[in-house]
Amino acid sequence: MSFPWANEYKPSHPAMVWLDEKLPLPRFVFNAVGAGYPVPRNLNYMWNFGVLAGFCLMLQIVTGVILAMHYAADTSVAFNSTEHIMRDVNWGWMLRYAHANGASAFFVVVYAHIFRGFYFGSYKAPREMIWLLGVVIFLLMMATAFMGYVLPWGQMSFWGAQVITGLFSAIPLVGDALHTWLLGGFAPDQAALNRFFSLHFLLPFVILGVVILHIWALHIPGSSNPTGVEVKSESDTVPFHPYYTAKDGFGLAVFLFLYCAMLFFFPNALGHPDNYIPANPMQTPAHIVPEWYFWPFYAILRAFTADLTIPFTHVVLVPAKLLGVLAMFSAILVWFALPWLDTSPVRSGHYRPTFRKIYWLLVIDVVILGYCGGSPAEEPFVMISQIAAAYYFLHFFIILPLVSLIETPQPLPFSITESVLGKDVETTPAPAE
Amino acid sequence: MVRLISALIGAFFTLCLLIAFGTGLISYIKEPPAKTVEAAFHKHPGELALQSDGAFGSFDRQQLQRGFQVYKEVCSACHAIKYVAFRDLKELGYNDPEVKAIAAGFKVPVYNPGTGELKTRDGVPTDHFPPVVYGGSGTPPDLSLITKARHGGASYVHALLTGYAEQPAELLKKYPESKTPDGLFYNPYFANLNIAMPPPLASEGQVSYKDGTKATVDQMATDVAAFLVWTAEPKLEKRHQTGWPVLGFLLFASVLAYMAYRNVWADKKH
Amino acid sequence: MTQSEAAETGLGSEASGVRRRDFIEVAAVSAAGVGALAALVPLISQMSPSADVLAEASTEVDISAIAVGQAIKAVFRKQPVFVRHLTPEEISKADAVPLSELRDPETLEQRTKPGKTQWLITMGVCTHLGCVPLGTAEGEPKGEFGGYFCPCHGSQYDTAARIRKGPAPKNLVVPDYAFTSPTVVKIG
Numbered sequence: 001m002s003f004p005w006a007n008e009y010k011p012s013h014p015a016m017v018w019l020d021e022k023l024p025l026p027r028f029v030f031n032a033v034g035a036g037y038p039v040p041r042n043l044n045y046m047w048n049f050g051v052l053a054g055f056c057l058m059l060q061i062v063t064g065v066i067l068a069m070h071y072a073a074d075t076s077v078a079f080n081s082t083e084h085i086m087r088d089v090n091w092g093w094m095l096r097y098a099h100a101n102g103a104s105a106f107f108v109v110v111y112a113h114i115f116r117g118f119y120f121g122s123y124k125a126p127r128e129m130i131w132l133l134g135v136v137i138f139l140l141m142m143a144t145a146f147m148g149y150v151l152p153w154g155q156m157s158f159w160g161a162q163v164i165t166g167l168f169s170a171i172p173l174v175g176d177a178l179h180t181w182l183l184g185g186f187a188p189d190q191a192a193l194n195r196f197f198s199l200h201f202l203l204p205f206v207i208l209g210v211v212i213l214h215i216w217a218l219h220i221p222g223s224s225n226p227t228g229v230e231v232k233s234e235s236d237t238v239p240f241h242p243y244y245t246a247k248d249g250f251g252l253a254v255f256l257f258l259y260c261a262m263l264f265f266f267p268n269a270l271g272h273p274d275n276y277i278p279a280n281p282m283q284t285p286a287h288i289v290p291e292w293y294f295w296p297f298y299a300i301l302r303a304f305t306a307d308l309t310i311p312f313t314h315v316v317l318v319p320a321k322l323l324g325v326l327a328m329f330s331a332i333l334v335w336f337a338l339p340w341l342d343t344s345p346v347r348s349g350h351y352r353p354t355f356r357k358i359y360w361l362l363v364i365d366v367v368i369l370g371y372c373g374g375s376p377a378e379e380p381f382v383m384i385s386q387i388a389a390a391y392y393f394l395h396f397f398i399i400l401p402l403v404s405l406i407e408t409p410q411p412l413p414f415s416i417t418e419s420v421l422g423k424d425v426e427t428t429p430a431p432a433e
Numbered sequence: 434m435v436r437l438i439s440a441l442i443g444a445f446f447t448l449c450l451l452i453a454f455g456t457g458l459i460s461y462i463k464e465p466p467a468k469t470v471e472a473a474f475h476k477h478p479g480e481l482a483l484q485s486d487g488a489f490g491s492f493d494r495q496q497l498q499r500g501f502q503v504y505k506e507v508c509s510a511c512h513a514i515k516y517v518a519f520r521d522l523k524e525l526g527y528n529d530p531e532v533k534a535i536a537a538g539f540k541v542p543v544y545n546p547g548t549g550e551l552k553t554r555d556g557v558p559t560d561h562f563p564p565v566v567y568g569g570s571g572t573p574p575d576l577s578l579i580t581k582a583r584h585g586g587a588s589y590v591h592a593l594l595t596g597y598a599e600q601p602a603e604l605l606k607k608y609p610e611s612k613t614p615d616g617l618f619y620n621p622y623f624a625n626l627n628i629a630m631p632p633p634l635a636s637e638g639q640v641s642y643k644d645g646t647k648a649t650v651d652q653m654a655t656d657v658a659a660f661l662v663w664t665a666e667p668k669l670e671k672r673h674q675t676g677w678p679v680l681g682f683l684l685f686a687s688v689l690a691y692m693a694y695r696n697v698w699a700d701k702k703h
Numbered sequence: 704m705t706q707s708e709a710a711e712t713g714l715g716s717e718a719s720g721v722r723r724r725d726f727i728e729v730a731a732v733s734a735a736g737v738g739a740l741a742a743l744v745p746l747i748s749q750m751s752p753s754a755d756v757l758a759e760a761s762t763e764v765d766i767s768a769i770a771v772g773q774a775i776k777a778v779f780r781k782q783p784v785f786v787r788h789l790t791p792e793e794i795s796k797a798d799a800v801p802l803s804e805l806r807d808p809e810t811l812e813q814r815t816k817p818g819k820t821q822w823l824i825t826m827g828v829c830t831h832l833g834c835v836p837l838g839t840a841e842g843e844p845k846g847e848f849g850g851y852f853c854p855c856h857g858s859q860y861d862t863a864a865r866i867r868k869g870p871a872p873k874n875l876v877v878p879d880y881a882f883t884s885p886t887v888v889k890i891g
Contacts, residue, residue: 041703066749083516083578086668088754091745093668094675238701246690246697249731253687260683264676265488268581276582276665277574286624306453320453327446334442340435379461386454390447397443401436420702520758559758682741686734693731 002222005234007035032219038237039244040225042420046120047223048251049113055252056106057211061204063099064148071151073197075190078153079278097267103145104270105259107293110138119359121228121347126221128339133214135335137207142294142332144203147196149291150188154275159288161188161196167301170322187281227419228347229412235424236416287376295373296366301328302377303389327389334396341396344404346412354407358399365391470608474601476621478585478592481655485587485662488677491670492663494526499642500660501525503653505535506640507633508576513565516577517664520558524667532558539563570616571629580658581665587658589622594654596622597632761891763883766822774839776827779878779890783827783835785851785864786888793862794820796849800861807874811863814877824888825864825875829853836860836875851875 009027011017020027030036070089072081085092114134117123123131146164150157165188169179184191222231231237238244262269270292274285290298304324307316318326334341349356365388372385413419484493501522504514519536527535536556541563544551556563567573580586600619605612613619617627634650642648662669764777766786774787789797794811802808811820827835836851836858837843846852847868848861858869865874880890 041701043703062746066746069750070753080516084753084755087516087521088756090748090751090753092749092753093672094745095749097672238703242697243701246694246728249735250687250690250694253683253690257680257683257687260676260679264672264679267672273582273584276578303450304453306449306456308449308452318449323446323449327449330442330446334439337435337439341439343436379457379466383454383457383461386450386457390450390454393443393446393450397439397446401439518755518758520754559755682734682738686731686738689727689731689734693728696727 002219003038003231003234003237005237006031006038007239009034009036032215033245034241035239037219037222037240038231038234039223039240040231040236040416041238041243042225042227042416043223043244043247044226045251046112046116046226048248049109049116051248052109052251052255053106053113054211055255056102056109057204057207059102060099060106061208063095063102064201064204066095067099068197068201071197073151073194075153075193075279078151078193082152094263097263100271101259101262101267103148104291104293105255105262106141107145109255110141111293114138115363118362119349120224120226121342121344121349122224123339124342124347125339127218127224129217129220130214131339132336133210133217135332137210137214138335139332140203140207140210144200144207145291145293147200147203149275150193150196151200152275153193153279155277155279155283155285156272156275156288158188158279158281159284160290161192163288164290165192167325167328170319170325172322189281224347225416226348226350227413227416228351229414229416229419232415233417289374292370292374295371296369297328297331297373299369299373299385300331300389300392301325302373302382303327303385305382305386327393331389331392331396338396341401342404343401344407344409346409351410351412352403352407353410354403355400358395358403361391362395365395470604470611471625473607474604474621474626475624476592476596478588478622481588481591481658483587483655483659483662485659485669488673490673492524493659495644496656496659497525497663498527499644499646499652500656500658500663502640502642503634503657504576504660507653508657509562509565511565511567511569511573511630512576514562514577514664515564515575516561517667518559518561519556521667525663529558536560569629573630576661576664578665580661586665587662590658590661591654592622593620593628594634594657595651596620761889764888764890765886766888767886771821773841776839777890779826784878784890785823785825785827785839785875787823787825787839787864789821789823789862793849797861797863797865800865806866806872809863809865809874814863814865814874816882819882822888823862823864824880824890825877828876829855829858829871830866830873830875831856831858831869831871 007030009020009024009030011020011026016026019025027036067085070081070085070092072078082096085096087093089095117131117134146160150161161183165179165182168182169175171178180186182192183189184195222237225231272289272291277285289295301324304320304327307320308318308323309316344352344355346352349359368388369385369392372381372388375381415424418424484491484496504512519532519539522532522535523529536558539556539560539562540553541556541560542551542553562577565573574582580590583589585592597618597620600613611626613627617629618631619626620628634653637650638648639650640648640653646652666672760780762777762779762784764775764784764786766775766788769775769786769788771788772790772793774785777784777786797811802810811823814825815821815823827839829836831853832855834853834855836853838845838851838860844852844854846859848859850860850862850864850867852859853869853871856870858871859867860871860875861867863874866872878890880888883889
C-alpha cells in the first residue's frame, strides 16, 4: 500500500543498503509495522487486540513446542507425561500453565478483536477479505484448541473428544463412516490421540500463515478507525512506529500483567477439575462441559431439543441432533456473509443509533448463551438458551440486514482530523520534519 | 438475494428453536421436573482455612508431615498416590535417611521380563508410591491429584472425611426408595450421597502425632487435606514465590510503557 | 510493540524535553529487554535434566555375586557401567606396564579404591565416540590387551581399562563411587 505520504525506507548504513538490494526484509518490516505504515491517528484501545492476538499466537507456539519436548502422545502415558511436566521438568508447571491459560487469553483477545469488528463495521468494503480471513483464523483456532484440550487425556479430554467428534455422526448417510474415520476407531483411543497431537502441532503454523494473509489484506486499504470515515489526508494518520508501537507496547504490558496474575495465582480457575482425572472410557463425567470459549456455541448446539416433524404427524424431517449441529456451524459461518448482510454505508456503531442497541443486545445475548453453555443441561438453562439462541439467529440473519436498510444514521464527521480536533486543520505546531 | 436466503435460514432456525422451547415449556408445566434426592440433600463443603490458601499461600511442613502420617497409616491401605515419588517427600522436610526409610517401608512391584515373574522389592527414593491392590467393593481413586480433581479441593476432602452421618429422617420420608443400600455409607458431601468408603477417621487418637498435636478427627482430616494439596500441586509455593516478582516487574513495566506511550503521543492530539 | 527507538521521538520539542523523553523511552525499551531475557530462563532450563532424571543420578550395585575374573554391566545415568572383579594375573599385568607407554598415564591403583584394586569400576562408554566396548560377558573379545575392545573403531583397552591402541584418546572413565558396604557400591 499505500497512502502517498507514507515514509519511505531509506537505509543509511552501507550494510543495510546492501541488504535492501539483496533481500528487502527490513524494508518489508518498515512498511508493515514500522514508520512506513500510516495508520489513522484516532484508534482507541480496542485496536490493541490485533497485535495482542499475534502475541498470543507466538506465545502458544513457543510454549507448545516446548511442551511437545516432554509430552508423549500415547494413551497409556499421556496423562503421566503431563504430570511429569508439572512435577519434574524444570519450570514445567509454569510452561504448562502458561500454555493452558495462554489458550484462554488468546480467545479473550480474539473475542475482543471480533466484537470490535462487529461494532465498528470493520468487515465492510473495502475490508471484506480481512474479515473473511479472520473468520478462517477463528475456525482454525477452535479446531486447534479442541484438539489441544484432548492431549492431557483426562476425563474431560476424552469425553470432549467423544462428544465433539460425535457431532459429525449427525450428518445424514455418511455421518457414522465419517465419525469412525475421524477417530480411526469406534471411540477415542490411540489413533485419535496421535492424530490430534499431530494436527495440534501443525495447525498453529497454518494459523500463522493465514495471519500473514490477514495482515497483508489489512495493508491494502489500511486500518479502519472508530469513526469509520476513510483516511483523506496526511493529517488523518500517524506512522505506525513509534506511535502505535508505543501504544501496543503499553497494551502488551497490561495484558501480560493480567495474564501472569491468572497464570501464577489462579492457574486452574478456567479449567475443569475432571480433567485431573485420567481418562476412563467406561465412565462419563456427571456434566460434560467444553472450555469456556466454546460455551456460547455449545449452548446453541444443545438448544435444539425437538425434532422437526411434519405437523400433526410423527414423520421426522430433520432430527434434533442434526439441527443442533447445523445451527452451531451456521452460527459461525454466518459471519462470512456479514459484509453482505449489513448493507449500511456507515461503518461505525458510533453513528448508528439503532444498530448500537441491537449490538449491545447481541453482546448480552452471547454472554447469556455462554452462561447456559457452561451450566448443566437442565431447566431453566435449556429454555433460556433456546430464547437466547433464537435471538442470536434473528440478530444476524434478519434484524441486522433489516436495520441496515431502514436506519437513519447520524451525521458523520468530515474527516478523522475533524473528529479529533473539531476542525479539519492541524492547530498544534506542525512537527518539524 | 443474500439477504433473502439469510432471512429464510434465520427464520428456519428460529422456528425450530421456538418449537423446541414450546415443547419444553409445555412438558415443564405439565410435569415440573421433581427435585432429585441429590439436589435436595447434597451439601457443599464449608470453608477450610489452610496455610496454602490465597496468593501468599505456603506450605506448613509440620502439618504436611502430620497429613502424610494420616495418609500412610489410614488412607494408604486403599488409596495410592502414584504421581508422587518418595524423593518428593524431602520437600516436606524429611532428610535423606528418613526418605530412604519411608521408601523401604513400601513394596514396589518389579516385573522380570526374562522369567515373566512379578515380584516386589523394597522401595527406593527414586520410586513412585506403588499402586494399591484393592479387593473390596468400590473403586478407591488415586489421591495424588484429588484436591485438583474435585470441586472444592481441600475443603471437599475435609468435609467428606468428617461428613458421615445418619440418613436424615426427612430424606427417608420424602424419598423412601433412596435408603442407603447395605455396604454403602451416607455422606451428604458425596455427589450421590452414598459412598462405598467406610468412615476412615472414626475415632480421636487414631494416629499418634510425633509433634504432640492432639489427633482429633477434625485435625486429622485437616492435616490430610493439607497433605493432599501438596501432592496435587507440589509447586504451589514456588509458583507464588515466582508470581509476585513477575507481577511487580510487569506493573513497573506497564507504568513505564504508559509514560513512554504518553511521551510519544505528546504532540499528537488523538 | 516495544522496539520504539528514542531517535524517532521528541519531534519538534525543546532540548530539555527531548532528554527526559529519551530517558523514559530508553527505560521502557530496556525493561522490555530485561523481561524478555528473564523469560528466556525457563525456556532454556526446561531442557536440562528433569528432577526424575537427576534423582536417578546414583545407582547402588550389589557386587557380591561377581566371581573373580567376571564382569557385569550395571546402569548408571542410563549408561552402562562395567564392574570387573580382576584376577591377580590381570592386576599384575596392569601393574607391569610402564606409565611412559600409556597414552593417558594412570596406574591401576589410581583407578581403583585403596585395598580394593581387584574391583575395577569404569563407565562402559568408549572415550572415542561413545560406543559400548566388548569384554564384560563370557566369550566376548577382550582385545589384544585382555581388557575391553570397542568394535566401532577398534579401540583396545587393557586390564585396567586404559586405552592402549586405536582412536580413543582417554582411558575408560572411572565414575565417582564408594563402597557403602563390602558388597555394595554406590555409583554417583
